[in-house]
Amino acid sequence: MSGIGFEAAEDVRIIAEKIIDKHHPHLQDAKDLIGYYFRDGASDWAGKAKKCTAFERHVTGYMLFVFINQDAWDSLKHDQRLALVDHELCHFSRKNERIYDEEKKEWKDNWLDAEDPGSWGMREHDVEEFSEIIQRHGLWETGIEKFAVAVRQAEHQMDLEDYEREQLRAVK
Numbered sequence: 001m002s003g004i005g006f007e008a009a010e011d012v013r014i015i016a017e018k019i020i021d022k023h024h025p026h027l028q029d030a031k032d033l034i035g036y037y038f039r040d041g042a043s044d045w046a047g048k049a050k051k052c053t054a055f056e057r058h059v060t061g062y063m064l065f066v067f068i069n070q071d072a073w074d075s076l077k078h079d080q081r082l083a084l085v086d087h088e089l090c091h092f093s094r095k096n097e098r099i100y101d102e103e104k105k106e107w108k109d110n111w112l113d114a115e116d117p118g119s120w121g122m123r124e125h126d127v128e129e130f131s132e133i134i135q136r137h138g139l140w141e142t143g144i145e146k147f148a149v150a151v152r153q154a155e156h157q158m159d160l161e162d163y164e165r166e167q168l169r170a171v172k
């Protein structure tokens with residue numbers, strides 16, 4: 001019987017920790033609490049994020065898991081790998097509390113203890129829709145509208161980068 005193999009995914013961790021520094025402040029002090037694994041064998045997903053059960057925490061010492069399908073990973077380009085890992089990290093949410101700083105006289109948000117499982121939750125996708133519904137009905141819902149705005153911003157950003165590259169080339 002051939003089982004399904006799991007292997008610690010150091011490549012994924014390296015990419016993830018860079019993305020955390022840039023985009024996920026709530027994971028900053030929790031880097032060591034996330035376990036990254038490659039999973040071989042066929043699956044209908046490229047990546048998966050999950051909060052550990054009490055038993056998984058006991059066995060691994062981790063609080064959160066990211067699983068990446070090995071075949072999918074091998075077939076992705078670098079930029080796509082970044083997007084996949086960033087996507088999985090977006091699934092982790094962390095509770096915070098507002099506390100009043102007497103000295104600075106201002107409110108601030110504090111993340112709850114990373115070591116407490118109760119601080120962590122899972123977030124679902126903000127956009128869930130069939131592409132054919134969007135084709136037929138357009139951006140009929142605000143979540144999809146926000147998604148479209150984000151796509152346009154990203155495209156604009158890429159255009160800018162292209163433009164800057166062109167300028168650099170022109171200087172040469």
Ligand SMILES: [Zn+2]
Nearest residue numbers: 087088091125
């Ligand atoms: Zn997802």
